[in-house]
Amino acid sequence: MSAPTLQVLVGFQTTVNFGTPFQLDNATYGLLDTGTLGGYQMVDLTSMVQSVSITRGRNREMEQFNGGTAQMQIYDPTRILDPLNTASIYYPYVAPRQPVQILAGGVIIYTGFVTDWDLNYGYTTSANVTTVACADAFTVLANQSMNAVTPSAESSSARVAFVLTRPEVVYQGPYSVGTGSSTLGAFAITAGTNVLTYLQNVATSEQGYLFISSNGTLTFTGRSAVLNPVSSIAFVDTGSGGIPYMSLMNQYGDELLYNYVQTQSPADPANPSTTSDATSISLYQAQQYTKLDLLNSTVAEVAALGNYVLGKYKNPVLRFTGVTVQLAALSTADQTTALSTDLTRIASVQKSYSVGTPASVTQTLIVSGIKHSITPGSHVVEYTFESTTQGAFFTLDDAIFGILDTNLLAF
Numbered sequence: 001m002s003a004p005t006l007q008v009l010v011g012f013q014t015t016v017n018f019g020t021p022f023q024l025d026n027a028t029y030g031l032l033d034t035g036t037l038g039g040y041q042m043v044d045l046t047s048m049v050q051s052v053s054i055t056r057g058r059n060r061e062m063e064q065f066n067g068g069t070a071q072m073q074i075y076d077p078t079r080i081l082d083p084l085n086t087a088s089i090y091y092p093y094v095a096p097r098q099p100v101q102i103l104a105g106g107v108i109i110y111t112g113f114v115t116d117w118d119l120n121y122g123y124t125t126s127a128n129v130t131t132v133a134c135a136d137a138f139t140v141l142a143n144q145s146m147n148a149v150t151p152s153a154e155s156s157s158a159r160v161a162f163v164l165t166r167p168e169v170v171y172q173g174p175y176s177v178g179t180g181s182s183t184l185g186a187f188a189i190t191a192g193t194n195v196l197t198y199l200q201n202v203a204t205s206e207q208g209y210l211f212i213s214s215n216g217t218l219t220f221t222g223r224s225a226v227l228n229p230v231s232s233i234a235f236v237d238t239g240s241g242g243i244p245y246m247s248l249m250n251q252y253g254d255e256l257l258y259n260y261v262q263t264q265s266p267a268d269p270a271n272p273s274t275t276s277d278a279t280s281i282s283l284y285q286a287q288q289y290t291k292l293d294l295l296n297s298t299v300a301e302v303a304a305l306g307n308y309v310l311g312k313y314k315n316p317v318l319r320f321t322g323v324t325v326q327l328a329a330l331s332t333a334d335q336t337t338a339l340s341t342d343l344t345r346i347a348s349v350q351k352s353y354s355v356g357t358p359a360s361v362t363q364t365l366i367v368s369g370i371k372h373s374i375t376p377g378s379h380v381v382e383y384t385f386e387s388t389t390q391g392a393f394f395t396l397d398d399a400i401f402g403i404l405d406t407n408l409l410a411f
Helices: 156-164 195-206 278-284 299-313 332-339
Strands: 006-014 039-044 049-057 066-075 099-104 107-120 129-135 175-177 209-212 218-221 233-236 247-251 260-263 273-276 288-291 319-326 346-352 360-375 378-387
Touching (some): 006 049, 039 099, 049 209, 066 107, 066 209, 107 332, 156 175, 156 218, 195 209, 195 218, 260 299, 273 299, 319 346, 346 378
Parallel strands (some): 175 218, 233 346, 260 288
Antiparallel strands (some): 006 039, 006 099, 049 066, 049 360, 066 129, 107 129, 209 218, 247 319, 260 273, 319 378
C-alpha cells in the first residue's frame, strides 16, 4: 500500500500561450483587436510540490468554524512562480487570489485561493523554494460588508440566502443552504456589518453549522441535520470493521461546561433570558455562557435556545476528541472513504481496553476539524470531533424515534 496520489492545481489567468487576456471595461486589456479571449487555466504543479499541510474546521464546538487554510512548499529552480521573472510563461499572473485545488487519490480535499507567494531565494538557483499560503472562500466574505437593510422575519436558511444574494454581496461561489429550524426576526442590519460575522451569528442563532466544504461550497446546515445521528465512517483499533487509527485523543474537563446560560435578541432588548441548573452549579460551581446578540424572532425561541444549550452542556462529558490516520497504511477503498469524509459528517470511534470494564467503548461524534500533513510517501490525516446530543429525539413516522413518551423534543 502507498499514500494516495497527490495532485495540486493552481489557476492562472491565461489565454492561448498565456497571452494577454481581453477584459471588458479595462483601459489596457479592454481595447478591441489587442487582447485574446481567455480565463483561468488550472495548471498541475504537483511535480514541484515538496509538502502540503491543510487545516479546516474549528477547535471547539461552541466556537465558529474557521476559514480553511493550506500551505505548500514548492521547489522552483526555474523561477516560473517568481513574480519578478518576466520570462515565466505565467507572468504577470503569479499573484494573490489565484484559485487552488488539492486532490488526493482523485478526491478533492481542499479548495481555496492563494493569499501569499513567499519566495525564499537560496544561495544558488537550485535552492529556490516558494511557500504558497492559501485560504478558502471565508476570506472573501470576511472582507465584505452589508448596506443598511431590514430583512423580513424568516427562517435561518432563508436569511443565509438573503445575505448571499444581496446586491452589495452577490456571492459568486457555490453554496448549499440546508433547512434551518429557527425563525429570525425582522431586525435592522446596520451599514458596515461584516458579512461573515453576520452569517456566523445566523448559524449561532440556529445552533447550526456554517463552513466551506472541501470542494469550495459555502455550506449552511441546520441543527436538525445531526439529530439522531447515523455514522457514515467508523474509526477502530481492532484492525477490522472500519478505518484503523494510529492515535486517539480524549478530553474530560470544563471546557464545555455551562450551567448558567443567558441569551437575548432584539425581540426583548431589555431583559435577557436566563436559565440554570442548580444541581450542576452545586457540583461544579457556576459556569456561564452568554450570548446577547442572537437574531431569533421571539422571546420564547430565545429562551428555548438557552435551554437547549443548558441541557447539552450542564454536565461534563468524556468524549473522544480526535484520531490520526496514516493513509499510506490503508487500502484504496478505505483511503477514499477517509478522504471523502467532510466537516459535520457523523463518525463512530471505537476504543478497546486490555484491562478494566467495559472492554470496549464506541462514541458517535460529529467531525468538526480535518488536518492533512502530506510529504513524499506519507499522508497523515487528523480528524477532530465534537459530541452529538446523546438523547434520541422524537421523529414523526419513524418506527424507532416516533414512539410517544419515549423520545425527547428538540426546539
